[in-house]
Amino acid sequence: MRIFELTGVEKTYSDGTRAVRGVSFGISRGEFVSIMGPSGSGKSTILHILGFLDRHTAGTYTFEGKTFEEYSPDDLAHIRNQKMGFVFQMFNLLPRTSVLENVKLPLLYSDIPKAEWDARARDVIERVGLSHRVSFEPAKLSGGEKQRVAIARALVMDPDIIFADEPTGNLDSVSGLSIMEKLQDLNTEGRTIVLITHETETAEFANRIISVLDGKIDSDVRVQKRRHAKDGFVK
């Protein structure tokens, strides 16, 4: 079953910039898709549309069988909270706030009883291997650690879908590799992963690559020789 279905989707900004010029594709549950393209190609905009962070200006976007327009703003907030996890290039952690509190953030907007928050947050922090950093503030963490906090935060609601926008862009290769390993593990667990990257090497960790150029899909291919982060970065 297709979770995402885009048909002739366009995005024109108020200043007239046409970031996305009619793209059509679908993503099925359990896929690991890389959306690849140079900067300015519109790949990030596509991810933002998929994640309800931005809205398209033309075409049809269907999520889980219902069009975008059928969801109320509160529905969208709810879906973002329950079903989607976001990992950004810039980490986007709250400054002067501990790792634990940062990871708890999505729980604040959920229906999960407060009594479970702490255990849930500590559990995902352990899964990204940062138990020893629980009370640290982001400023005291390395880039790789910050991104792992962001992944823990994306996982705390146990979502079906993970959006990762250039998650390794600000990291050294070793840290980047461990992040990709984490994403591949999550995909193995059955989660749908949408990865945005401008590097072919990184894109090849997925099982499908959609190449975007000038707001249009250039190619949409299955990865023949999928890379596995556990094998290390081999050029």
Added chain:
Amino acid sequence: MKLLQQLKIAGTALNLNKGRSALTILGVVIGIAAIMAMMSIGNGAEKLILGEISGLGAETVVIRPGKEPTGPTDIAGSLLSDSLTKRDVELLKRKENAPELVDIMPALIVPASVAYEGETYRPTILGASGDFFSKAFNVYPDEGSLFDEADIQSRANVAVIGYKVKQELFGDDDALNKRITIKDKKFRVVGIYPKVGQVAFFNFDELVVVPYTTAQTYLLGIDYYHEIITRASSPEAADKTVRDITLTLRGSHDIGPTEADDFYVVTQQGAVEQVKTIIGALTAFLSSVVAIGLVVGGIGIMNIMLVSVTERTREIGLRKALGATERDILTQFLLEAILLTLIGGIVGIILGALISLFASFVLTTFAGLDWKFVFPFSAALIGVSMSAAVGIIFGIYPAQQAAKKSPIEALRYE
């Protein structure tokens, strides 16, 4: 999302910017403190003044001839009016006419000077009953004594003089039993009032009191009174006594149903109402001035909240990306504003209470006033609700700005 959690977030955000938060609420703190101090001091002043007035006897009822004065010419007119007579006093003394009236005294004002061995002084010369007068105002001579009922009946030439009159005429010499001259008549000084200053309508220090009969016959040569002062059995009975007096005198003066009274009756209660009105109006006026200050403080809060919303654009975007609804964001920022103003309000109330406590201390210690510190709970309540209202009114706009941000616009914001 639970309100308690929202409050925690708001508190954390404010805590992260302690210095700025403190400066932001300063306007509210000053505004609320000023309102508190004003209401507290106003309350104290009212209690003080009312205390003094009731010390003069709220049961005192005064009858004056003529119509109630509305200007200086009316006062002169009332002095010339001859409507109050001995017959009125006799009628009012009867229990069936005015059952609650317990004491009555005619009074006259004699416009004249007093002289003693070449020294002259122009005091207020009053024809009255020494006994009644002292009872009504609780001022008794500390030297000599009052003249009595026998002196009144016999139109005796005796006088009780005030402290300043004694000083002016006799200096430090003994004045008791000396003979002073009023309008060529000799009066024996039988008593001297202590130095008490202004009490009710009279400055006792500048007073000479002679029997009203003597004043009527020998000093003024008239057969009416300038004033009749009475006392009701209790302050509560004053109103009824006013009605009884009015009814009795209208009958006695043959005033028809459509005709106006040729006398008027005043009570201490009237003075009490007046003081309350004046202080109330003053407090309201000053409070409204301070309210303008609060509005300015509120604008300061709005300004800082707008800065805070802009500064935290990324945070807002992130929260929205993680599932916060517009309502969540609106509540968060509104709570921040309310929390700010509430803290300001509470600090202001404490500060205002301290100011009025200090004021009452100064007034008691240095001005010798019998000033009582009153913590105005009503003002505190008003202060808290006003500060919360300021938070809501001036917080709603920035909060709406925050809630309206689209998640990606907010996340992209540098």
